[in-house]
Amino acid sequence: MLQRKDRILIIIIVIIAALSAALTALTRNSAGELLRITIDGELYGEYRLSESRTITIHQELGQNEIVIENNTAYMKEADCPDRYCMDYQPISRGNETIICLPHKLVAEVIGASDGQQPDVIVQ
Numbered sequence: 001m002l003q004r005k006d007r008i009l010i011i012i013i014v015i016i017a018a019l020s021a022a023l024t025a026l027t028r029n030s031a032g033e034l035l036r037i038t039i040d041g042e043l044y045g046e047y048r049l050s051e052s053r054t055i056t057i058h059q060e061l062g063q064n065e066i067v068i069e070n071n072t073a074y075m076k077e078a079d080c081p082d083r084y085c086m087d088y089q090p091i092s093r094g095n096e097t098i099i100c101l102p103h104k105l106v107a108e109v110i111g112a113s114d115g116q117q118p119d120v121i122v123q
Contacts, residue, residue, distance in 0.1 A: 032094045032109030035073045037066070040104040049073065049092065049109065061103045073107060075100065 002010075037044040039059060047055065052069040054076070064085070065077035072090035075098050085100035091109050098107040 031071070031092060032096070032111055034110050035066070035068060035091075036108050036110050038106045038108075044105075046110075057103075057105065059103065064100055064103055064105055066098075066107055073109065074098070075107070078103070 032049060035047045035049055037047075037055070037057070039057070044057065045055070047053065047068055049068055049071045053067075055066045055068070057064045057066070062079045063077070064075060064079075067074055067076045072092040074090040075085045075088060078085050078100055080100055080102035082102070085098055085103075085105075088098045091098060091107070094109055094111050096109045099105070
């Protein structure tokens with residue numbers, strides 16, 4: 001039989017779990033607007049997810065083909081040895097990424113204002 005303290009503890013745990021779930025749902029990444037591609041830390045280009053296109057990237061390390069369609073982006077082709085980057089699910093929400101380590105390529109979904117506002121202003 002549960003004592004009063006046990007019931008109070010269970011109620012507190014349920015409340016914390018509910019608040020945690022609500023907070024997670026409210027702070028979920030919003031749908032992104034742009035796909036930012038960087039190679040070895042240098043900006044290669046930014047593309048709107050709303051505009052369907054195929055981006056073919058040729059570099060010394062190899063070739064990648066990224067497809068943007070239906071407001072998502074995915075790696076269609078890569079000539080890297082492991083091809084793990086092609087196993088990623090299509091990305092469409094802010095801060096989701098596709099990474100090709102052998103080619104030093106990062107494709108990241110960002111919101112329209114991400115990266116355009118300063119993080120901190122110091123006077």
